[in-house]
Amino acid sequence: xxxxxxxxxxxxxxxxxxxxxxxxxxxxxxxxxxxxxxxxxxxxxxxxxxxxxxxxxxxxxxxxxxxxxxxxxxxxxxxxxxxxxxxxxxxxxxxxxxxxxxxxxxxxxxxxxxxxxxxxxxxxxxxxxxxxxxxxxxxxxxxxxxxxxxxxxxxxxxxxxxxxxxxxxxxxxxxxxxxxxxxxxxxxxxxxxxxxxxxxxxxxxxxxxxxxxxxxxxxxxxxxxxxxxxxxxxxxxxxxxxxxxxxxxxxxxxxxxxxxxxxxxxx
Amino acid sequence: xxxxxxxxxxxxxxxxxxxxxxxxxxxxxxxxxxxxxxxxxxxxxxxxxxxxxxxxxxxxxxxxxxxxxxxxxxxxxxxxxxxxxxxxxxxxxxxxxxxxxxxxxxxxxxxxxxxxxxxxxxxxxxxxxxxxxxxxxxxxxxxxxxxxxxxxxxxxxxxxxxxxxxxxxxxxxxxxxxxxxxxxxxxxxxxxxxxxxxxxxxxxxxxxxxxxxxxxxxxxxxxxxxxxxxxxxxxxxxxxxxxxxxxxxxxxxxxxxxxxxxxxxxxxxxxxxxxxxxxxxxxxxxxxxxxxxxxxxxxxxxxxxxxxxxxxxxxxxxxxxxxxxxxxxxxxxxxxxxxxxxxxxxxxxx
Numbered sequence: 001x002x003x004x005x006x007x008x009x010x011x012x013x014x015x016x017x018x019x020x021x022x023x024x025x026x027x028x029x030x031x032x033x034x035x036x037x038x039x040x041x042x043x044x045x046x047x048x049x050x051x052x053x054x055x056x057x058x059x060x061x062x063x064x065x066x067x068x069x070x071x072x073x074x075x076x077x078x079x080x081x082x083x084x085x086x087x088x089x090x091x092x093x094x095x096x097x098x099x100x101x102x103x104x105x106x107x108x109x110x111x112x113x114x115x116x117x118x119x120x121x122x123x124x125x126x127x128x129x130x131x132x133x134x135x136x137x138x139x140x141x142x143x144x145x146x147x148x149x150x151x152x153x154x155x156x157x158x159x160x161x162x163x164x165x166x167x168x169x170x171x172x173x174x175x176x177x178x179x180x181x182x183x184x185x186x187x188x189x190x191x192x193x194x195x196x197x198x199x200x201x202x203x204x205x206x207x208x209x210x211x212x213x214x215x216x217x218x219x220x221x222x223x224x225x226x227x228x229x230x231x232x233x234x235x236x237x238x239x240x241x242x243x244x245x246x247x248x249x250x251x252x253x254x255x256x257x258x259x260x261x262x263x264x265x266x267x
Numbered sequence: 268x269x270x271x272x273x274x275x276x277x278x279x280x281x282x283x284x285x286x287x288x289x290x291x292x293x294x295x296x297x298x299x300x301x302x303x304x305x306x307x308x309x310x311x312x313x314x315x316x317x318x319x320x321x322x323x324x325x326x327x328x329x330x331x332x333x334x335x336x337x338x339x340x341x342x343x344x345x346x347x348x349x350x351x352x353x354x355x356x357x358x359x360x361x362x363x364x365x366x367x368x369x370x371x372x373x374x375x376x377x378x379x380x381x382x383x384x385x386x387x388x389x390x391x392x393x394x395x396x397x398x399x400x401x402x403x404x405x406x407x408x409x410x411x412x413x414x415x416x417x418x419x420x421x422x423x424x425x426x427x428x429x430x431x432x433x434x435x436x437x438x439x440x441x442x443x444x445x446x447x448x449x450x451x452x453x454x455x456x457x458x459x460x461x462x463x464x465x466x467x468x469x470x471x472x473x474x475x476x477x478x479x480x481x482x483x484x485x486x487x488x489x490x491x492x493x494x495x496x497x498x499x500x501x502x503x504x505x506x507x508x509x510x511x512x513x514x515x516x517x518x519x520x521x522x523x524x525x526x527x528x529x530x531x532x533x534x535x536x537x538x539x540x541x542x543x544x545x546x547x548x549x550x551x552x553x554x555x556x557x558x559x560x561x562x563x564x565x566x567x568x569x570x571x572x573x574x575x576x577x578x579x580x581x582x583x584x585x586x587x588x589x590x591x592x593x594x595x596x597x598x599x600x601x602x603x604x605x606x607x608x609x610x611x612x613x614x615x616x617x
Contacts, residue, residue: 002449005446022497033462039478
C-alpha cells in the first residue's frame with residue numbers, strides 16, 4: 001500500500017476492485033488449508049464418517065450442473081424472498097421507530113420476545129399453521145431475521161451526528177438531498193453488513209425449515225441423503241451454500257461498498 | 268585484485284553460488300550418478316552459498332551488528348570448500364560437513380541476535396534448515412528435501428518482504444514521489460510464511476497423503492502478497508516489476524503443483540523459489556551494497572529470460588536445453604557479479 005500524508009492515495013474503482021480480488025485470495029487460501037486438514041482427517045477416519053473432500057467437490061459440481069434436478073433454485077428463491085421481505089420489513093419498522101418513539105416503545109418488547117424464541121420452534125409452528133409449503137419456509141425466514149435488520153436500521157439512524165442534522169436544517173436541504181447525502185450513506189454503513197448476515201441467516205433457516213418441514217429444496221435433499229447415509233451429498237450441499245454466500249458477498253456487497261465508500265481503500 | 272572477494276560474505280558466496288549453478292551442466296552431461304549429484308550440487312552447495320551470502324549481508328544491517336565478519340567468512344568458506352571438495356572423495360563426509368556448515372551459520376546468526384539483543388524470524392527458519400539437513404543426512408529420505416524446498420519458499424517470502432521495502436523506496440525516489448511511503452501488508456506476509464511452514468511440516472509428517480489442497484492454499488497466500496505492488500508508481504520501475512513477477516511465478520508454481528503433482532511441477536517450485544529469487548537478490552543486493560544505482564544491466568535481463576526459459580523447458584521435460592539455459596543464465600551472472608565486485612567497494616549500510 002502507498003500512503004502520503006498519513007492517508008492512502010486515491011485510486012480508481014478498478015484498482016480497488018483488483019486489490020479486493022487479491023485480498024480475497026487470503027480467504028480462498030484459508031479455505032484450502034481447511035480442505036487440506038479435512039483431507040488428512042479423511043485419511044485417518046473413513047469415507048463414511050468424513051467424505052473425501054475431492055469427492056465432495058466433484059459432487060458439488062455435479063449438483064450445480066444439474067441445479068434443477070437437485071432443487072437448488074427452489075431453496076435460493078425461498079431464501080431470497082424471505083430475506084428481501086425481512087430486510088424491507090426491518091428497514092420500514094426501523095424508520096418508523098426512529099421517527100416515532102411511541103412506536104419504538106411499543107415494538108421493542110415484541111422484538112425481544114421474537115428474539116428469545118428458538119428458530120426451530122418457529123419451524124414447528126409454521127408447519128402447524130401453513131403445512132408443507134413455500135410460504136411456511138419463507139415465514140420462518142422472515143420472522144427470524146427481520147429483528148436484526150430492524151436493530152441495524154435503528155442504530156444507523158441514531159448514529160447520525162446531531163451536528164450534521166442541524167447543518168442540514170440550517171441550509172434547508174430538500175428531502176431528496178437529505179436522504180441521498182445524509183441518511184443513505186450512514187444507513188448503508190450498517191445495512192450492507194446487515195444484509196449479508198440477513199442473507200446468510202436466511203440460507204441457514206431455509207435449509208433448516210426445509211429439512212423439517214418441506215418435501216423439496218436443499219434441506220429436503222439433505223434429509224434424503226441422511227436417510228441413505230450419503231455423507232458426500234450432505235457435505236456437497238454445505239459446500240455449495242458456503243461458496244454461494246461468499247460469491248454473494250464478493251459480487252454484490254463488496255462491490256456496493258467499493259462504489260459507495262470511495263475512501264475505504266484498505267479492504 | 269580486490270581482496271574483499273575473500274573477506275566479504277556477499278562477494279565470496281554469491282560468486283560461489285553462481286559457479287555452483289553453472290556446474291549443473293557438467294553434472295547433467297558427464298555424471299554417472301546424476302540424481303544424487305544434482306541434489307548435492309543444487310541443494311547443498313548452491314543453496315548454502317546463496318543463503319550465506321545474503322544472510323551475512325542483510326542480517327547485520329537488520330540487527331545493527333557492525334563488527335567485522337572477516338574471520339567468520341574465512342571459517343565458513345573453509346567449511347564450505349571442504350564439503351564441496353570432499354564430495355569427490357566421500358559423499359557421506361561431504362554431506363556431514365555441509366550439515367556442520369549450516370549449524371555454524373545458524374549459531375553465528377543467533378550470536379548476532381544475542382549480541383545486539385535483537386531478533387529476526389529468519390533465525391528460526393535457519394534452524395529449520397539445519398534440522399532438515401541433518402534429517403536428510405541421517406535418513407536420505409527425500410521427503411526432507413521437499414520440506415526444505417517449502418521452507419526455502421517461506422524464507423523467500425520473508426526476504427522478499429524486506430527487499431520490497433527497500434526497492435519500493437528506491438522506485439518512489441527514482442520517480443520523484445518523495446512524499447509517498449510504501450507499507451507492505453505484514454499480515455499477508457505472516458500468513459504466506461505460516462502456510463509454507465505448515466506445508467513444510469506436513470510434507471514430512473503426512474508424506475503418504477496427497478497435500479494438493481495445501482499447495483493450492485500456499486499459491487493463493489503467495490498471490491495475495493502481490494496486492495501490495497498494485498500501484499503504477501511502483502510497477503513503472505523494472506526491479507519492482509521483476510520482484511512482482513518472481514512472486515507471481517512462485518505462486519503459479521505452487522498452483523500448478525497442486526493441480527498436477529508431478530516431478531516436473533516440483534522442479535518448477537525449486538526453480539522459481541530458489542533460482543529466480545536468488546538471481547533477483549544477487550542483482551538488488553549486489554548493486555546496492557556496492558554503491559551502484561539500482562538499475563539492472565542488459566545482461567541481467569538476458570539472465571532472467573534464460574531462467575524463465577529454463578522453467579518452461581523443465582516443465583515440458585526438455586531437460587537438455589533447460590540445463591543449458593540454467594548454465595548460461597548463471598554464468599552470465601557470475602561474470603557480471605565478478606566485474607561489479609572487483610571494481611567496487613562493499614557498503615554495509617546500503
